[in-house]
Each structure stands twice: as structure tokens, then as C-alpha cells.
Amino acid sequence: SQTIHQWPATLVQPVGSPLSLECTVEGTSNPNLYWYRQAAGRGLQLLFYSVGIGQISSEVPQNLSASRPQDRQFILSSKKLLLSDSGFYLCAWSGTALDTQYFGPGTRLTVL
Amino acid sequence: DQQVKQNSPSLSVQEGRISILNCDYTNSMFDYFLWYKKYPAEGPTFLISISSIKDKNEDGRFTVFLNKSAKHLSLHIVPSQPGDSAVYFCAARGMGNAGNMLTFGGGTRLMVKP
Secondary structure (H helix, E strand, C coil): CCCCEEECCCECCCCCEEEEEEEEECCCCEEEEEEEECCCCEEEEEEEEEEECEEEEEECCCCCEEEECCEEEEEEEEECHHHCCEEEEEEEEEEECCCEEEEECCCCEEEC | CEEEEECCCEEEEEEECEEEEEEECCCCCEEEEEEEEEEECCCCCCEEEEEEECCCCCCCCCEEEECCCCCEEEEEEEECHHHHHEEEEEEEEEECCHHCCCEEEEEEEEECCC
């Protein structure tokens, strides 16, 4: 069966510091991968998605970036965090374009 | 421009009664709809989905209804249980969307009282 992991589970970072969140999927090949953010009291906003290694599409302009160095690894990064980057970050995967997306456990990021 | 809207931010229901969560969309190109359930500090869990060629899909206590002409879908939970208390998100996928992108509503917090 497929599983999706995210780490760290929680993170507190000062403004201006870098960020690296990691997501890995097991039990599947060539998944579609997604990064979402849920700000406090709001819905899920798609940040990035990837249909293959090295292929990243960005949905919203921001100071975040994403990379997919391996088939089942998706990384969310920032060079300098802003206060507004605080939120709950979710990674998700799906198989083919017709498949349901399945979410990881999330990372709670607090920028102080 | 929010293409998927959940106009009720919260809903309170008595245990054993029916919970009805609503979702409206504006994009007529959406062809597949999903409901996710989310507990605090956890990732959303897939609940149930419906294709635009159907108007109803049932799975145990959960039923999703789709009214294409009204661009409206709803999730019925019956009977409601305290463990159903969570935030529910509806999501829609558009025909031909690259990468299977989903557009999510803002969520409805369901509270089931014992």
C-alpha cells in the first residue's frame, strides 16, 4: 500500500531564516505530487504541483519554491521566511490524472 | 474569484441526526467532485467522490448529491456521530486540468453534539 510522509511535523522559525520541508511517497511510481497550504481558518491553497522529476508548476507567486529531485520526493523551500508564511503545509500525491489525491500528515510552520 | 464555495463556516448537529454540508461551484468545466474530512493538525482524509455523470453516490453513512444545473453538491451524513466532528472540505477537478489539480472550498466545521 502507498504511504506519504512529511517532516518535520512542527517547525518554529524566525523571520528571514531559510526553510526546507520534505515529503516522500512510498509504494507507488511516478506519482503526481502537490504542496498545499492551509492558513489559519482558511481552506487549502495549492502552491505547487509536479507531474515528474524536475517538473514543477507554481500556482501562486510567493517567496516559496519547490523541487522534485527524485521520483517520490518533493521539497518545499524558502530562502527567507516571512511572517505570512506561517500555516499548515500539506503534501499530497495522486496516481494518474483521474485518481484521488491523498494527503500527508502535514507540517505546522510558525514564523516568528 | 472563488470557484468552489462552502458558505457555511460551521454546522452544529445533534448525535443521531442528519448532517448536511453544502458546496457550490461556478466552473462548469468541473467534472469530478470530492469530499475530504480533516481533523486538527492532521492531513485531510478522502471521504467520498462523485463524477459529473452521476447525481448521487453512497458509501455507508455518507451520501454525496450533485445538482449540475444548480452547480451544487452536498454531503449527507446519517446518522451523525461525535467522531464525525471535523472540518469538511469539498473539492472539484476540472476537465483536462494538467496534473489533476483540485480546487478546494474553504471548509465547514461540523460539530456533532452527544
